[in-house]
Amino acid sequence: MRAFDIPALIGEMQQDKWCEILRAPSLSMGIYHLKAGDADGQSPHTEDEVYYVVSGRACFRAGGEERQVAPGTILFVERLVDHSFFDVREDLTLLVLFAPPERTGHA
Secondary structure: OOOOHHHHHHHHHOOOOOOEEEEEOOOOEEEEOOOOOOOOOOOOOOEEEEEEEEEEEEEEEEEEEEEEEOOEEEEOOOOOOEEEEEEEEEEEEEEEEEOHHHOOOOO
């Protein structure tokens, strides 16, 4: 078993937006943190992806659809779908899971 303290991990990230915290044969997991006003420069991934919004508020666009996100929102994005967060109004902290493990190590 492994346990993770998200506030402590964010404190250790400093200026980094992405921190991988787990890599297993079937999935990888990390924290993605965008400050209010930050741009999200993601590219489509070759893995399926799940986001869980831990804190913050923003908008999210994937495959031509848009929605507002807030704490408790869970998003699923299929591999190769163009997606990004925008209009980040409050610092946004996301728990991100990739299956299979992400190849590049960046959300």
